[in-house]
Amino acid sequence: MEIIILTSVITPLLLLSGFCFGFCTPIDTITSTQFIKDPETLVSNGSAFKLGFFTPADSTNRYVGIWYGTPSLSTVIWVANRDKPLTDFSGIVTISEDGNLLVMNGQKVIVWSSNVSNAAPNSIAQLLDSGNLFLRDNSGRITWESIQHPSHSFLPKMKISTNTHTGEKVVLTSWKSPSDPSIGSFSAGINPLNIPQVFVWNGSHPYWRSGPWNGQIFIGVSEMNSVFLNGFQVVDDKEGTVYETFTLANSSIFLYYVLTPEGTVVKTYREFGKEKWQVAWKSNKVECDVYGTCGAFGICNSGNSPICNCLKGYKPNYMEEWSRGNWTSGCVRKTALQCERTNSSGQQGKIDGFFRLTSVKVPDFADWSLPLEDECRKQCFKNCSCIAYSYYSSIGCMSWSGNMIDSQKFTQGGADLYIRLAYSELVEKRDMKAIISVTIVIGTIAFGIFTYFSWRWRGKQTVKDKSKGILLSDRGDVCRIYNMNMHGGNANQVKLEEFSLLNLEKLATATNNFHEANMLGQGGFGPVYRGKLPGGQEIAVKRLSRASAQGLEEFMNEVVICKIQHRNLVRLLGCCIEGDEKLLIYEYMPNKSLDTFLFDPLKREFLDWRKRFSIIEGIGRGLLYLHRDSRLRIIHRDLKASNILLDEDLNAKISDFGMARIFGSNQDQANTMRVVGTYGYMSPEYAMEGRFSEKSDVFSFGVLLLEIVSGRKNTGHQYDEQYLSLLVYAWTLWCEHNIKELIDETIAEACFQEEISRCIHVGLLCVQESAKDRPSISTVLSMLSSEIAHVPPPKQPPFSESNQLRQKKCSSSQVTITVIQGR
Structure with a gap:
């Protein structure tokens, strides 16, 4: 009896669940027989976007729109019936007999249509994970797309365009108000005349302008740099149409632009797995x-x-x-x-x-x-x-x-x-009497200067620092550097370098008199300025601060070491020595330093795993050259994210050699009473005892490697109450077999897991407490490239947070990673 009752209850439930499986499963297509009725929705295959009916805030009208697949309706990116709202919940979206996409009210009155003349019967409409809704016939021919008829939002792969022959434009159009999606006063599009520019128009009058397109960015948007948008393009299709589009390589970021009812273009983004949308940029921040x-x-x-x-x-x-x-x-x-x-x-x-x-x-x-x-x-x-x-x-x-x-x-x-x-x-007008007085004074001074330099000329215009045994000669247009302590002080035999000498006046002109607007940054050596030489070449000028604790020794390090040429070292172009002024001129790095990308939640999206691994390899190759392959054996001593500069293609170049030391051919390590560097990157033997070697740089490289993989700083970031540094956190996760937790979520793709895990493993080997346990940089590169298949287990890195952590034992000390096939 109980079995009969139980069966009679379960059978209807199974039938009901089967019904829901067939009819309640989210769909991404609409046909003439499979339509949606308010409040049903269409859901893209990956659930990134939905199409359905919505009511704006402070309104009772119903509209058909597309929005990101999140609860917030503020993310609506396209609206169909903008100027003909539905007044009740009786609307449907379907395909007509002639193959057009329709929005109809309860009385079957059409309030919106795709209205294409070449539509075909039995067409279907499909919503994609790109946010595009398209209409296609049985042969697969696409007859209409929502991205070709945008409303107020600009999405990846969408195009806004102007045809120079016909004048036809595809533009964004603002809502009238936050509660009214009908077409407002503002539109945004591209003006291709002479040099392409993006405009926002208020009616027919310009309201905002991007400035000219230079092939990578719009130079009238001061926040833009060469990677402002990954894949941002302005294209002339040679058939009269110029269009603007962008793509995002990083699928973990949702990003789009919206033209607000007030005429402001707003860049909005959301990280994968998070519901909160954030504003990254606005076109109209100030009245200017x-x-x-x-x-x-x-x-x-x-x-x-x-x-x-x-x-x-x-x-x-x-x-x-x-x-x-x-x-x-x-x-x-x-x-x-x-x-x-x-x-x-x-x-x-x-x-x-x-x-x-x-x-x-x-x-x-x-x-x-x-x-x-x-x-x-x-x-x-x-x-x-x-x-x-x-x-x-x-x-x-x-x-x-x-x-x-x-x-x-x-x-x-x-x-x-x-x-x-x-x-x-x-030329400013001057009072004649003042001119006469100044002329007399200048004449007297000039005579004195002439006498002085006539005497100094016989001394070959040299600047000496006898305590350092260094001679700098600034005669002519070439800078020559000698070390008087080598080979018995015979300067002619020990000339180390010879390269361009630039005068101070030329550098002042190039940097607009070292204006603070041109300052790129400030280091221990002094400020660094962006400049442009008369030929158009952009440069970075490092100026020794008179208040700097660093002096001639650091200047000489930079001059001697940076002259060494390698693709992963920043190139020194010349120097300037005039009076108390000492300046170094470098190639300009448009993307600044690694830390500006790595530790920025938005810019980090531009560093996908392939780019990060390329940066890791570039730093490693630069170190290998310094340690083994250059004619001078060099220990950097201050390797960190802010000293890794990135060129226009995000290639890594090691910079800032003021703290570096040159080793003799038979020298393995040295001691110093003056410990310099950056906390968090210094090896324990260097920080505590002043001993440094190649393995000191390897330790810093390991810290950098873990930072690049995790997107987190070693210090200054509290992971939770227990772990106050990245090394402690990484080691704990390693011991708990949970190393995936360390990986930056923006690069946590399954296809790269093995390679990323290998990098973490190698990073932990580099930061082992004992210098003798750490691999050389050549071994590190072989491990990273899988030339060395078997990677030994790491030992504990140096901890300083607590005695409890100091004594932590890792049960996974025998875990290794072996890669059979080559990368």
């Missing part, structure tokens, strides 16, 4: 970002008060308007140009010149041509109507002959703008 805030020939600087000023050589058009804060009337020239005076009256005068303004969002309406920088200047100078020019190496020559509008001063980025001025505007 609004197009033409300061009018024609005005320049906006959000750091000034008032924010608007006239460009040099210009004055307010209407002073009363400017005094009231109404700057849109712009500025007019104060003094006529020489070529204008010649044309109007035949009068001659001193020729015009150009005033350089650095880090500028260049004005709109630039004319474009291809000549080199010198030709660009000459071309503008010969043309009387040319009132300014700018040369950007990856763009070419930009010039202006009409109103210069929408200029903005940045603290970094942008381009140099050269404004044409009358001679009198370039």
Whole structure:
């Protein structure tokens, strides 16, 4: 009896579960017979996106839209019936008999249609994990796509475009308000004329502008760098259409742009496994970002008060308007140009010149041509109507002959703008009496200087530091470095290096007089500035601070060691020695240092595993060259993430050799009373006893390797109450057979697990407490490349947090990783 009752209960349940399996399973397609009704949804195969009915906040209307597969409706990225909302919950989405996608109300009235003339009967609509909804016929031909008809959001692989032949545009259009998805006042698209730029328009009037495209970035967006977007492109398809698109290689990041009802473009992202969306960038952060805030020939600087000023050589058009804060009337020239005076009256005068303004969002309406920088200047100078020019190496020559509008001063980025001025505007007028007085004083000083240098010339213009036994000769245009302590002090026999010597004035010009806006960073040696030489070459200038604890010895280290050429060492281009000034000139690294990417939650997305492994190998090859392959055997002593610079392709280059030491051919280690370096990267024998060797660098490399794999700093990051450093945390996870927990979630792809685990294993070998247990850097590289298949188990790294951790034993001490096949 009990069996009969139980069977009678279970059978309907099984039938019900079978019904739900057939009809309740999420679908990603719509047909004429398989449609969705409010409140049902369409779900993409990987559940990344949903299509369905929604009601905006503070509204009762219903709309059909696509949103990210999260509970928040603020992530709606596309809306179908924007201007014809449904007023109740009776709507359906289906395919019509002619093959079009339809949204209908309860009375079967069509409120929206894909409206394609070449649709075919029995078509289906499918929602993809890219957020694209497409319509295709039985042959697989796609007849309509939502990404070709965007609303207010810009997603990866989507295109906004302009056809230069027909004028047809694909643009983003804002909502009217957060509660009304109908088409608002603002639109965003690409203007391909002359040089492509992205615009936001308020109606037909420009509201925001990105500045020119240089092949990698828009130079009018100061926060952009060469990897601002992974795969960002502007493409001319040679058939009249210019489009902008972007792709993301890192699938663990959801990222898109939205045009708000206020006309601001907002970059929004969310990390995989997290529900919270974060804002990474906005187009309109300050008033200066609004197009033409300061009018024609005005320049906006959000750091000034008032924010608007006239460009040099210009004055307010209407002073009363400017005094009231109404700057849109712009500025007019104060003094006529020489070529204008010649044309109007035949009068001659001193020729015009150009005033350089650095880090500028260049004005709109630039004319474009291809000549080199010198030709660009000459071309503008010969043309009387040319009132300014700018040369950007990856763009070419930009010039202006009409109103210069929408200029903005940045603290970094942008381009140099050269404004044409009358001679009198370039040279300030001075009182004649003052000139006479200054002339007398200068004459006296000049005579004294001439006498001094005549005497000094016979001394071959040398600077000596006898305590260090070093001789620096700055004669002519070549810098020669000697070590007087070698080979009995015969300087002619021990010349170490010979390379370019740049004068201080040239470097001051290149860095805008070492302006703080050009400062890239500050180290123990002193500040580092970004500069540009007359030929357009970008450089980094390291200037020895007079207050620096580092001095001539560190300067000499940099000069001697950095002259060694290797693809994974930063290249030294020259030096400057004038008076108390000592400067070093390096190649410019556009992506700065590894730590700026690795420890930034957003920028970290650009370092996928293949790129991280390439960086690890690059650092290793650079160290191998220093330790074994160069003609000088060098111990770096300060290897850390901030001393690994990244070029435009994110290739690693070791920098900052001020703390380095050169070993003799038979020397394995040395001692010092002056322990220098960075806490967290120093080996225990060096930090505690002052002993350093190649194995000291190997320890630092191991710390770096674990940081690169985990995306976490060794120090300054509390993992939980127990583990106060990355080494402790990594060792504990190793002992618990839970090393996967250490891996940065942005690179935790299954296909790379074996290679990443090997890197962690090798990293732990490098940070073993005893120097003799650590492998050499050549062995490390062989382990990483799987040339050495059997990797021994690591021993405990140095702990300093507590005695309890000091005594922790690892039960997995015999675990090894063996790779049979080559990588």
